[in-house]
Amino acid sequence: MILIIGGAYQGKLDYAKAAFSLTPEDIFTCAGAEIDFSKRCVNALEEFCYACVQQELDPVDYFRSHEGAWQDSILICNDLSSGVVPMDAADRQWRHSTGRLCQYLARQANQVSRIFCGLEQRLK
Numbered sequence: 001m002i003l004i005i006g007g008a009y010q011g012k013l014d015y016a017k018a019a020f021s022l023t024p025e026d027i028f029t030c031a032g033a034e035i036d037f038s039k040r041c042v043n044a045l046e047e048f049c050y051a052c053v054q055q056e057l058d059p060v061d062y063f064r065s066h067e068g069a070w071q072d073s074i075l076i077c078n079d080l081s082s083g084v085v086p087m088d089a090a091d092r093q094w095r096h097s098t099g100r101l102c103q104y105l106a107r108q109a110n111q112v113s114r115i116f117c118g119l120e121q122r123l124k
Helices: 014-020 045-054 060-064 088-110
Strands: 002-006 027-029 041-043 075-080 111-116 119-122
Touching: 002 014, 002 088, 014 041, 014 075, 041 045, 045 060, 045 088, 060 075, 060 088, 075 088, 088 119
Parallel strands: 002 075, 002 111, 027 041, 041 075
Antiparallel strands: 111 119
């Protein structure tokens, strides 16, 4: 599995498309608390985490229970750890859950890349 992280609008998806020859059909973009792991690439994991927080689900538990499904995937997530800590408790929980999921996935990943200004920084 490959994990790609970085701030909003830093070119994560464009990097993944170019580096791994992804087509639009290869990409699933998260919009709820379910993920289609049949696609090569899962984009916007932070949106999946947001939906999990809203439904009081643990995103790490979800990935653990679907472990065999994402082992060959390219996973993309916005880094929410920078900036001002949100005042709203739900937003803080979202930030916390996204960070926990990224930590779990980074430990499992064969490769972890941070994208900044469209440039890759290989972390693992």
